[in-house]
Amino acid sequence: MDWDKLRIFHSVADAGSLTHAGELLHLSQSAVSRQIRALEEALNTTLFHRHARGLILTEQGELLFDATRAMIKRLETATARIRDSEEEVFGELRVTTTTGFGTLWLAPRLPRLYEKYPDLKIDLMLEERVLDLPMREADVAIRMKEPSQADLIRKRLMAVRxxxxxxxxxxxxxxxxxxxxxxxxxxxxxxxxxxxxxxxxxxxxxxxxxxxxxxxxxxxxxxxxxxxxxxxxxxxxxxxxxxxxxxxxxxxxxxxxxxEIPVFLAFPEELRQSKRIGAFRDFVQDEIVNYRKQVKKQALEKLDN
Missing domain, CATH: 3.40.190.10 (Periplasmic binding protein-like II)
Structure with a gap:
């Protein structure tokens, strides 16, 4: 199957519009429309319902969109791993943690990470749902209990009460x-x-x-x-x-x-050599050390008072 047509289809499905997809792909609306028609003819099916307010995927279109989304994720993973073979730390890093920990502890400390690695692009996903790291829903997780998913490298960071x-x-x-x-x-x-x-x-x-x-x-x-x-x-x-x-x-x-509530950092085994993961892991561990020192200092000051 023609990858260019699949790439254009994915962009249209994601944008919900031929015009918006064309702008992202730097193609005219008519060129995008021709590629979609050609793909529908090749598959002998209709991929979109056409409405005045935009395009809606048919059931067959949803199936194909799921497949192209998985393909693009795999390509992004491969691209990231190739880039990780270089010395620089840059590119997207998808981090998932709970809303509380992410907003109250992690986010206020991220300026120090960006100061050291300005070319990083952190996608911080804050939710209580445990994302599937082996399926690459995220690159690295900080969770309030030990992850049970297989093929993960995990490290206990600290404990919370x-x-x-x-x-x-x-x-x-x-x-x-x-x-x-x-x-x-x-x-x-x-x-x-x-x-x-x-x-x-x-x-x-x-x-x-x-x-x-x-x-x-x-x-x-x-x-x-x-x-x-x-x-x-x-x-x-x-x-x-x-x-x-x-x-x-x-x-x-x-x-x-x-x-006691244990806090764990985890990431997929396949990303063990990732420089982005390594930089983030080291940053979090350093911040934990600083956090413990500050907690100890505050406790001593309280005793003195």
Whole structure:
């Protein structure tokens, strides 16, 4: 089958328009249209439904689009691996992690990675769903539990615990709880227990809610929980790493915390020699070391005070 026709078909299917695809491919609309008609004649099928508002794939078109998408991903992988044989660190690196860790810990530290490797193109995919690394849905993952997928290189980075935090302003107005029973007089801000999250975090929230707290605010990610806490809405259940970058928060009920949550970095075995992966792995490990030093420093300063 003619690769040029498949490439043009894929661009049209992705753009949903002959005109937009032509602009991306630097071809006229009529040239793109001729290639699509020729491909449909070769396959003896209709690939698109034509509408005034654009093009919609037929069932046969969806099948072909799935195939061309897989082919292009494999080509991108091959291109990246070829480029990784060079000394420079550049090109796209698709990183997946949770919304909370990605927004609150990783993203604020990325300027230092770009400063060292300005030609990197990070595609940061933040979601609770575990992407399939062997199928190349992402290049590297940072997850809150050890990955179970086969053929992955994995490294434990650190451990996280969920704790209770509030602002000094909120506590000045509403008082500081001394016992879990005192939470009845406060608003609890947390992830909804039905949201995708690690078991240790959900268990802590369930335990806290058992104390008959009348007012709550639930959010489906920790970035939202943090914003609500910073705006003095209540006491939030947050990962302990936020205190490093948000030192104006006060820990509440210091004996209350979740079990240990391990944080792992993982990537496919086939990318072991990737210089982009290596650069990102080393960057994260260095940032973990700096993070631990800062946490230790803050703990010593707290003792001195």
């Amino acid at each position: 969920m704790r209770l935090y509030a602002t000094p302003g909120y506590l000045a107005r509403h008082g500081t709880p001394e016992t879990l029973e005192d939470l009845h007089d406060h608003r609890l801000i947390c992830m909804n227990v039905s949201s995708a999250q690690v078991g240790a975090a959900a268990s802590l929230v369930q335990h806290l809610l058992s104390y008959d707290i009348p007012s709550t605010l639930t959010v489906n990610n920790y970035f939202g929980v943090l914003q609500a806490v910073l705006n003095d809405l209540g006491i939030g259940v947050l990962p302990d790493y936020i205190i490093n970058d948000t030192p104006n928060l006060v820990r509440v009920l210091e004996d209350t915390e979740s079990g």
